[in-house]
Amino acid sequence: MPAGIRDRVAILGMGCSKFGERWDCDADDLIIEAYEECLKDAGIETSQIEAAWFSTAIEEIHVGKSAVPLSVALRLPYIPVTRVENYCASGTEAFRGAVYAVASGAADIALAVGVEKLKDTGYGGLPQNMAGAVSNMTWANASAPGSFAQLATAYQKKHGVKPEDLKRAMAQVSVKSHANGAKNPKAHLQKEIDTDAVLNAPMIAEPLGLFDCCGVSDGSAAAIVTTPEIARKLGKKDLVTVKALQLAVSNGVESSGEGWDGSYFMTTRKAAERAYTEAGITNPREQVSMFECHDCFSITELVTAEDLYISKEGTAWKDFLDGFFDADGGVPAQIDGGLKCFGHPIGASGLRMLYEMYQQLLGRADKRQLADPKIGLTHNLGGFPHHNVSSIAIVGLEGA
Amino acid sequence: MAGITGFGGYVPRLRLQRKSVVEANGWFNPGLAGLAKGERSMCNWDEDSLTMAVEAGRDCIGEKGPADLRAIYLASTTLPFADRQNATVAATALDLGEDLKTVDLTSSQRAGTSGLIDVLEGMGERDGQVLYLAADHRQTAASGAQELQMGDGAAALLLGQNNVIAEYLGSHQVSVDFVDHYRGQNRDFDYNWEERWIRDEGYFKIVPRGIDALFAKVDVAPSDVDVMIMPALIRGVPQKIAKGAGIPDTAVQDNLHAVMGEAGAAHALIMLSKALQNAKPGQVILVIGWGQGCDLMLFRTTDAVTSFKPALGGVESSLARGKAETNYNRYLAFNDLIDRDKGIRAETDAQTALSTLYRKREMVLGFKGGKCTKCGTVQYPKAHICVNPNCGAWHSQEDYRFSDVPCTVQSWTADGLTYSPDPPTHFGMVTFEGGGRLMADLTDVDKGGVEVGMPLRMVFRIKVEDERRGFKKYFWKAAPDHRKTA
Numbered sequence: 001m002p003a004g005i006r007d008r009v010a011i012l013g014m015g016c017s018k019f020g021e022r023w024d025c026d027a028d029d030l031i032i033e034a035y036e037e038c039l040k041d042a043g044i045e046t047s048q049i050e051a052a053w054f055s056t057a058i059e060e061i062h063v064g065k066s067a068v069p070l071s072v073a074l075r076l077p078y079i080p081v082t083r084v085e086n087y088c089a090s091g092t093e094a095f096r097g098a099v100y101a102v103a104s105g106a107a108d109i110a111l112a113v114g115v116e117k118l119k120d121t122g123y124g125g126l127p128q129n130m131a132g133a134v135s136n137m138t139w140a141n142a143s144a145p146g147s148f149a150q151l152a153t154a155y156q157k158k159h160g161v162k163p164e165d166l167k168r169a170m171a172q173v174s175v176k177s178h179a180n181g182a183k184n185p186k187a188h189l190q191k192e193i194d195t196d197a198v199l200n201a202p203m204i205a206e207p208l209g210l211f212d213c214c215g216v217s218d219g220s221a222a223a224i225v226t227t228p229e230i231a232r233k234l235g236k237k238d239l240v241t242v243k244a245l246q247l248a249v250s251n252g253v254e255s256s257g258e259g260w261d262g263s264y265f266m267t268t269r270k271a272a273e274r275a276y277t278e279a280g281i282t283n284p285r286e287q288v289s290m291f292e293c294h295d296c297f298s299i300t301e302l303v304t305a306e307d308l309y310i311s312k313e314g315t316a317w318k319d320f321l322d323g324f325f326d327a328d329g330g331v332p333a334q335i336d337g338g339l340k341c342f343g344h345p346i347g348a349s350g351l352r353m354l355y356e357m358y359q360q361l362l363g364r365a366d367k368r369q370l371a372d373p374k375i376g377l378t379h380n381l382g383g384f385p386h387h388n389v390s391s392i393a394i395v396g397l398e399g400a
Numbered sequence: 401m402a403g404i405t406g407f408g409g410y411v412p413r414l415r416l417q418r419k420s421v422v423e424a425n426g427w428f429n430p431g432l433a434g435l436a437k438g439e440r441s442m443c444n445w446d447e448d449s450l451t452m453a454v455e456a457g458r459d460c461i462g463e464k465g466p467a468d469l470r471a472i473y474l475a476s477t478t479l480p481f482a483d484r485q486n487a488t489v490a491a492t493a494l495d496l497g498e499d500l501k502t503v504d505l506t507s508s509q510r511a512g513t514s515g516l517i518d519v520l521e522g523m524g525e526r527d528g529q530v531l532y533l534a535a536d537h538r539q540t541a542a543s544g545a546q547e548l549q550m551g552d553g554a555a556a557l558l559l560g561q562n563n564v565i566a567e568y569l570g571s572h573q574v575s576v577d578f579v580d581h582y583r584g585q586n587r588d589f590d591y592n593w594e595e596r597w598i599r600d601e602g603y604f605k606i607v608p609r610g611i612d613a614l615f616a617k618v619d620v621a622p623s624d625v626d627v628m629i630m631p632a633l634i635r636g637v638p639q640k641i642a643k644g645a646g647i648p649d650t651a652v653q654d655n656l657h658a659v660m661g662e663a664g665a666a667h668a669l670i671m672l673s674k675a676l677q678n679a680k681p682g683q684v685i686l687v688i689g690w691g692q693g694c695d696l697m698l699f700r701t702t703d704a705v706t707s708f709k710p711a712l713g714g715v716e717s718s719l720a721r722g723k724a725e726t727n728y729n730r731y732l733a734f735n736d737l738i739d740r741d742k743g744i745r746a747e748t749d750a751q752t753a754l755s756t757l758y759r760k761r762e763m764v765l766g767f768k769g770g771k772c773t774k775c776g777t778v779q780y781p782k783a784h785i786c787v788n789p790n791c792g793a794w795h796s797q798e799d800y801r802f803s804d805v806p807c808t809v810q811s812w813t814a815d816g817l818t819y820s821p822d823p824p825t826h827f828g829m830v831t832f833e834g835g836g837r838l839m840a841d842l843t844d845v846d847k848g849g850v851e852v853g854m855p856l857r858m859v860f861r862i863k864v865e866d867e868r869r870g871f872k873k874y875f876w877k878a879a880p881d882h883r884k885t886a
Contacts, residue, residue: 123744125817130749133756137764137863138781138875140827140841146815147839150828154811157852205815205824256769256779256837257787262811262829386829386839 004278007398009099010231010239012109012224013042016355019219019342020188027062027117028073030220034348035074035113038222043234046074049224050107052081053097055090055114057346057382058127059083062117070113087382088294089247089391090114091221091350096245096391098225108230114352115220116345126216126344145213146205147384148297153207154262155303159314167207169317170298171198174211174340176326177295181337183367188217189341212298217343221351223358228398240361243375243394244278246271254386265381267390268307272379275392276309281375284309288331288394289373290360292353294381295338304379305333308392327368335360335368346382350391353378357395374400402523403564404699406708408459408556409673409715410452410535411660413844415439415722416731418548424728425543432545440661441551442725445734445821446843446861449476449535450486451874452554452666454493454860455712456673457533460556462711463804465494468560470528471501473519475511475665477583478537479504480872489874490533492765493860495801505665512555512665513689517697519559520568529560536664541589542737549633551661555669555715565705566676566685571697572614578602578692595634603637604644607694611645614686614696622646625698626683627675629653631667632690647686659719665691674715679705713882721882723846733821745819750866752873762799767858767876769836770797778802778835805832807856807878814847826850830878844879855884 015038017030025033039046054070056063063069067081084093091114098110121127126144130136156166175195181187193211201209228239248271254260272284281287288310295301305316310331311324319325325333334340336356339349357376359365375396382389422436443452453474461469472494474487481489487502505515512534519530535554540546580598581590607630615622628651630638638652653671655662663670668689675685681703689695710717725731732738762768763781770782775791778800786793812828826842828850842850843861856878863875 121744125745128745128748128818133753134760134763134781136750137752137757137760137873138838140839141815141818141820141825141864142827142839143815143818145817146813146825146827149813149815150811153813153828153852157811203814203824204817205813208813251789252779252783252787253789255839256781256783257789258777258835258837384839 001277005099005103005245006243006279007228007241008103009225009242010228010236010398011358011395012044012226012231012234012236013038014221014223014355014358015041016186016221016352017219018186019217019345019352021119022218023119025117025218027115028069030117030218031070031073031113031115034220034222038224042224044109044224047077048109049076049079049111050109051079051098051101052076052111052113053094054081054083055085055094055347056083056116057085057087057090058116058118058129061120061127063115087389088296088344088346089350089380089382089389090347091352092378092380092391092393095223095351095354095393096247098223099242099245102225102227109224109226111222111224112351113220113222114348114350116347117218118216118345119218124216142384143205145208145297148300149205149208150262151303151385152299155299158261158263161317163207166317167199168195169320170212170302171195172320173295173298173301174198177334177338177340180327180335180368181341184337184341187337187341188215188343189337208297208299214296214339215343217345219342219345219348219352221348221355223351223354238362239398240358240395241398243396244275245393246275246278247389247391249389250383250387262385264303265307265385265388265390267388268304268379268381271390271392272308275394279394281394285331287375288377289375290332290335290357290370291377291379292334292336292338292356293379295334295340296344296381300381301333304381308377308379327370332370335370350378350380354393354395361395361397401564401567402520402559402561403568404557404566404676405529405560405564406460406558407673407676407714408456408710408712409554409670409718410455410459411441411553411715411718412443412447412452413721413723414442414444414725416442416725416728420726420728421548428543432548435545435548438658439722439724440548441553441663442731443537443552443734444844446877447537448480448862449478449537449554450480450489451861452537452552453533453535454490456535456554456556457490457494457531459710459712459714460558461494461531465496465531466529466558468528469496469500469531471503471530472496473503473505473515473530473532475505475515475534476536477506477509477511477665478539479506489765492761493874495766495803496531509665509691510689510693510695512669513687513695513697514573516557516669517571517573517695521571523559523561529558532557532559534666534669536666538664539588539735542732546590546592549657549661551663553660553663553666553670555666555673557669557673563704564702565708566699566701569620569698569700570614570618571695572610572617573693573695574606574610575693576606578606599634599637603632603634603641607641607688608644610694610696614698618698620684620698623648624684625651625686627651627653627679627685629668629671629675629686630688631655631662631671633662670715676701676705677710677714677716681705717882742819748819750864750873751869752866752871764875766801767803768799768801771800772796773798780836780838802832802836803858803876805834805836806881807832807858808853809842809850809856809878810852812842812850812852830856841877842879843877855881857881
């Protein structure tokens with residue numbers, strides 16, 4: 001096992017736009033909103049940034065290809081800028097690029113910016129686009145909720161959970177996130193909901209109803225990273241450092257091999273195991289103070305809690321019903337409201353999650369502030385349960 | 401001796417209730433009231449003449465065509481492609497190989513029977529068997545009588561010289577430009593002339609003439625006919641013709657109007673396939689096809705007729721598996737007879753890269769994956785590196801056809817968000833007996849009708865229609881396996 005990234009890179013500043021149906025904004029407006037806050041927080045000038053990573057996923061409906069749109073929007077001084085896309089893990093990929101650049105010594109200060117301007121399609125939900133010349137001939141006619149809904153049927157079968165019990169646990173996933181999101185002025189949806197509203201919502205893809213699905217919104221988030229030494233030189237006292245960055249990508253076993261039963265994410269388990277090793281975490285249920293997982297759908301969050309080894313396999317549904325993941329529970333999840341309340345501007349989401357962890361660790365989370373968090377974990381899951389990219393980032397207070 | 405060596409058929413599961421149609425259209429066409437009884441077969445949105453023909457073909461030849469198959473014919477007046485040989489697509493789906501004669505036959509209701517005569521007459525000394533398919537997906541304007549009279553379906557016959565189950569005795573063809581209806585180039589629907597004229601000047605004059613000529617050529621007499629197959633939409637026509645010719649009235653076969661309607665160029669062969677399924681040895685079968693004259697042919701069943709069993713249960717099984725459709729609007733929508741607001745999601749581009757399709761034809765149309773020769777793992781799609789993490793062999797895979805491998809659903813959903821002509825669209829992870837899996841579309845399932853573990857079989861269907869370019873993408877979907885759930 002390599003030495004890893006633990007404590008080698010610090011977050012110098014972060015920014016996050018207001019997420020929502022930003023009819024007033026193009027992608028570059030959102031980028032500026034996030035970047036302005038980020039730059040101010042970092043306390044540096046654009047000219048000090050030596051490399052940048054830019055994440056967008058469905059670029060054809062907003063900025064178009066390449067890293068040029070970011071460089072133009074921020075007038076970056078002819079530095080290396082790389083555009084990354086890796087399904088819903090794109091934002092975390094941008095962060096990974098910037099962090100690795102600093103860790104490698106290739107750059108002292110690096111920038112990661114993610115953006116997605118989704119609300120220009122003329123309809124609700126994520127756009128479904130060409131999947132590739134061959135895939136278009138054979139892939140099932142699946143929306144995102146349809147793909148993830150199947151976790152529920154497989155999970156029920158595997159763990160002998162009654163459909164109505166699982167549906168109630170899934171409802172609690174959303175109720176909890178809405179309770180958190182209601183306290184977040186940057187969230188798209190800032191309204192509490194009750195269990196009945198979730199259970200009685202219109203069906204989107206069985207058994208996922210409307211409130212089992214995250215919103216679709218516009219947004220951007222940004223991070224500037226550097227070494228802990230430079231951060232201190234620049235006057236930072238309480239440092240949030242990167243403890244682990246891991247990624248696991250499907251290789252076809254889930255989609256065409258044997259053994260995977262469809263009730264969990266093989267990738268997330270692999271990424272989590274490596275991330276905990278990298279971060280020196282041996283008991284995640286005790287050591288992880290809070291997490292933001294990829295709650296694109298309630299069932300995704302539910303099984304992910306197990307794949308992150310915070311709940312034992314087959315028990316997350318009970319943990320949710322018991323309030324273990326509530327703001328006042330054992331390990332608060334989606335304390336900012338999650339994708340559920342922020343929506344999922346794909347390229348931005350990973351960075352938006354890190355933004356909340358960063359704010360919480362620095363004690364700046366206002367009404368949502370948790371008592372004394374030390375380690376925060378973020379997780380993205382892009383693609384489909386049988387064909388995906390899973391990313392995990394662990395950040396924490398320096399020394400934690 | 402030339403003759404029929406096997407048979408099969410397919411009638412789509414959906415049966416539009418005529419009552420529902422009449423209730424919707426009676427205000428406009430009160431004359432429909434007399435046609436409100438029974439049901440007609442209708443294609444699911446993802447079926448057409450090609451997919452039905454493939455299904456009939458599978459019913460006839462089973463998992464693998466006979467080794468001596470030398471040709472495939474496809475007769476239809478509703479072929480999906482005017483210029484892309486449809487029979488070749490069927491041959492690929494049926495895995496018949498590429499060193500094969502492939503022929504499309506069309507442009508008359510008689511296409512099914514005329515081609516059949518041609519093949520049987522031409523068998524001569526040539527070796528090898530012929531898979532003969534006929535299918536029609538009838539297209540009619542809304543609220544006419546034809547909408548109620550017609551149906552969709554397909555038939556398949558295997559023709560050869562050895563081990564025949566029905567010996568070909570002879571034929572006669574009468575060709576007359578009697579235009580009871582026609583469909584011009586680039587027109588969707590038929591233009592019809594008066595029924596009484598068709599009956600009196602057409603059927604009653606042309607068919608008896610053909611019968612006389614046929615029986616003058618063969619050693620059997622009209623009175624020897626045990627089974628008379630003659631599709632005709634006008635009530636009482638075959639009966640009167642039989643009587644005039646001295647054919648026993650008990651020989652006249654039900655035209656299936658009550659249960660499926662009339663399936664055009666395929667209909668005589670659907671009736672023949674059904675008759676063969678119920679035939680006894682030694683029966684004389686007269687088949688009459690109609691359209692700008694008539695085709696007449698005679699068969700005599702052999703002892704082998706009772707031993708042949710269609711792989712999927714034949715026409716009888718198809719007919720028995722109907723699902724009543726009472727929503728006339730769904731019929732209108734499936735047949736593109738109504739301009740629906742499909743929403744922006746339906747605008748997703750569906751272009752097919754023809755060069756990609758060509759490279760992947762065995763994978764997509766033939767539904768072939770790979771089997772690792774090192775570890776035996778089967779997988780879809782076939783890949784350069786074995787998917788088994790404990791193997792990982794390179795370039796080790798041979799073709800493995802999944803079409804006939806039984807499968808079950810491991811996880812599924814009913815998706816109401818993605819655009820589908822028949823929402824919610826069902827799909828799920830389908831796992832195959834013996835290995836392999838695919839996130840597959842499910843078809844012929846109803847809301848509430850899917851559960852984990854349910855037995856499925858793969859069927860060849862339309863995946864997406866590229867309306868902008870007039871192309872249809874075909875692929876395989878999972879459907880309930882009637883052999884296991886019945």
